[in-house]
Amino acid sequence: MGNTRNIAFWVILFVMILMLFNLFSGSNTAQPSSARSYSEFVQAVQDGAVQEATIDGENVRFVGSDNKVYATVKPEDAAVTDLLIENNVPLTAKPQQTSGFQSFLLSLLPFLLLIGVWIYFMNRMQGGGKGGAMGFGKSKAKMLTEKSGRVTFDDVAGIDEAKEELEEIVEFLRNPQKFSRLGGKIPKGALLVGPPGTGKTLLARAIAGEAGVPFFTISGSDFVEMFVGVGASRVRDMFDQAKKNAPCIVFIDEIDAVGRHRGAGYGGGNDEREQTLNQLLVEMDGFEANEGVIILAATNRKDVLDPALLRPGRFDRNVTVPNPDIKGREKILGVHARKSPLGPDVDLRIIARGTPGFSGADLANLVNEAALMAARVGRRFVAMADFEQAKDKIMMGAERRSMVMTPAQKEMTAYHEAGHAIVGMTLPKCDPVYKATIIPRGQALGMVMSLPEMDQLNYFKDELTQKIAMTMAGKAAEIIKYGEDAVSNGPSGDIMQASALARAMVMRWGMSDKVGNIDYQEAAEAFRGGGGAGGFSISAHTKELIEEEVKRIIDQGYEDAHKIIMDNKAGWESLAEGLLEYETLTGAEIERVMRGEPPHKGDDEEDEPTDKGSVTAIPKTKPRAKAKPKASDGDMEPEPTA
Structure with a gap:
């Protein structure tokens, strides 16, 4: 409506100006006239070539000897009347064509323009738009209309429990008597929490x-x-709008921007943000009841929210929206693949098994990347190979084939990655090796990627020590091949990952008998942050003990990796040579290369069973933080999580 009023105002103003211009500039000449200079007019009068003349203000129109009408403009001091009378030219004089009403409008026009401009700006500042100079106290909440692109619960997959809780709210809005007859009340708010x-x-x-x-x-x-x-004013205005449209739903995205814990800032934190939060608390559940207004909010930082915001009566429900498991990933892939024609070889369950830890947004990006890759090569449908390439691009980074590497650098990378692969395939608790490559991807010169067999919720001590051994295998391989003095900075990322895992084992997870079952990680973070556990400081003796245990775990992993590579030196050498020749090998191809066979089997051949029984070309699942590739320079290594 505001835009319509503004357009109408400017249209009316333009029409008024146009009418006034036409009114004052209109010509009373009955027939068209040709312009002549004043000197030509005087010469024509003196030569007797003017039959008659008419004076209209400063304009002079005259009829020449050829019966044509001419016009000229007389100077202010010119005695045109005397000239015409002296030469016996019939003369007609007309008064200035300006009526009293026209004069009134002419004098009023500047005031009309000023009043119009003033009305326009006042309309913009107060009633015409929320973004005006006087409208910053208005709520910026927008009413969502689903005229196109309507989303329903059928478009949401992989988070069934969260969907069920919110479906009940929708049912309450549709049929409140079903719950109210038993004394049930509609939830006032639901907080969506998840990564x-x-x-x-x-x-x-x-x-x-x-x-x-x-x-x-x-x-x-x-x-x-x-x-x-201003923030408090916007909260009040938002709830005023919601009450007028009740029953309704108000969705606040990223509520942690305004709902952070009060008193956490400098000087007690009594700032504008806290006043906004106070107003939000009062509006959600204060002295006056807020009937028919349901608040939905979303955040991935529930830990920073104020406790008063989380209590029942404000957010009655905390709905956890986690990363999907394998079944959820398969359903999500099905939803996002609806618009893409899939090839006959596409199996969404296999893709779901190979994407552990992917969120719904990651899976949507995977389907989109696969469709783009299929279109790039001119396919009419999306094939399984497109999904595999898209998955590798997302998890390992895009290939950098244009990067120039010397033969020595490629050889060192091949032996480094072969060390990771041989140790990962030997140790039973390591994730199955999915792929090894010496093609630079992202910021890594090469990498070995391992994916788990199933969704894993717990971390075990023996599993973590074997993962540290696999992580340190790159450095062990470089030392075995080139000696202590020729080791490169390639293992820097591996050392960072191994150190993070070992420190988590000692300081957070209680996996060291010497340090004990104490969470030193939280104490260290609280001391650095000046809060939390009262600024608790770890003693020098405990710090030394922690570093000794961390070093012992990493050194043990290095020794285990060194021993495994030496025990399998022939297979390690063969794998490194295979990587130099083929650049990228999958898990099954790695085994064939280590046996001295070509990586690609014939049509009538089958893979022999392995002792470990878990190295396959198609991996299974596990949380993403544990499934990222092991890179030689460590740029894509994960940080351990509890």
């Missing part, structure tokens, strides 16, 4: 598509403003 990309905002859009009630959406950062009181 980035798991589908929190998609769930909110699905609720908007299913509920059939007004749905307002706003970001937490939209409340924050440099002016004092």
Whole structure:
């Protein structure tokens, strides 16, 4: 409406100016006239070539001897009347064509323009737009309309438990008597908590598509403003709009931008953000009841939210939206692959097994990358090979084949990655080796990628020590091949990953008998941050003990890796030579190369069973933090999580 009023105002103003211009510039000449200079007019009068003349203000029109009408403009001091009378030219004089009403409009026009401009700016500042100079206290919440691209619960997959809890809210809005007859009340708020990309905002859009009630959406950062009181004003305005449209749903995305714990800033943190939070708390559950307004909020930082915001009565439900498991990933892939024609060899379950730890956004990106790769080569459908290439690109980075590497650098990378692979395939608790490559990807010169067999929820001590051994195998391989003095900085990333794992084992997970079952990690972080556990400091003796244990675990892993490579030196050499020749090998191809066979088997050949029984070309699943590739320079190594 505001834009319509503005356009109408400017159209009317333009029409008025155009009418006035036409009014004052209109010509009273009955017939067209040709312009002549004043000197030509005087000469014509003196020569007797003027039959008659008419004076209209400063304009002079005259009829020449050829019966044509001419016009000229007389100078201010010219005695045109005397000239015409002296030469016996019939003369007609007309008064200036300006009426009293026209004069009034002419004098009023500047004032009309000023009043119009003033009305326009006042309309912009107060009623015409929320972004105006006087409109910064208005809520920026937008009512979501699903005229196109409507999302429903059918478009949400892989998070069934979270979907069920929110479906109940939609059912309550549709049929409140079903719950109220038993004394049940509609939840006032639901907080969606989960890692980035798991589908929190998609769930909110699905609720908007299913509920059939007004749905307002706003970001937490939209409340924050440099002016004092603006955030609180926007909260009040948002709830006023919601009450007028009740029953309705208000969705606040990234609520941690405004809902952080109070008193955590400098000087007690009594700032504009906290005043905004106070107003939000009062509006959600204060002295006045807020009937029919349901608050949905999303965040991936629940730990920083104020406790008063999380209590029942404000957010009655905390809905966890986790990363999907293998079944969820398969369903999500099915949803995103609806618009893509899939080839007959595509098996979404196999793709789901090979993408452990992927969120819904990651899987959507995977399908899109696969479709782009198929289009790039001119296919009419998306094949399984496109999904494999897209997965490698997402998990390991894009290939950098244009990067120039000397033969010595390629050879060192091949032996480094072969060391990772041989140790990973030998130790039973290491994840199956999925692929080894010496083609630079991302910032890594080469990498060995291992993927787990199943979704893993716990970490075990023997498994972690074997992973550290596999991580240190790159450095052990370089020392065995080139000697202590020729080792490169390639293992720097491996050392960082091994150190992080070992410190987590000692300081967080209680996997060291000498250090004991104490969480020193939290104490160290609290001391660095000046808060938490009262600034608890770790003693010098304990620090020394921790570093000794971390060094012992890493050294033991290095010794185990060194021994395994020496015991399997022939296979390690063969694998390194195979990588130099073929550049990229899958798990099954690695085994064939180590046996001295060509990596690609014939059509009538089958892979022999392995002792470990887990090295396959198609890996299974595990959380993503444990499934990222082991890179020689460590740029893509994961940080351990509890």
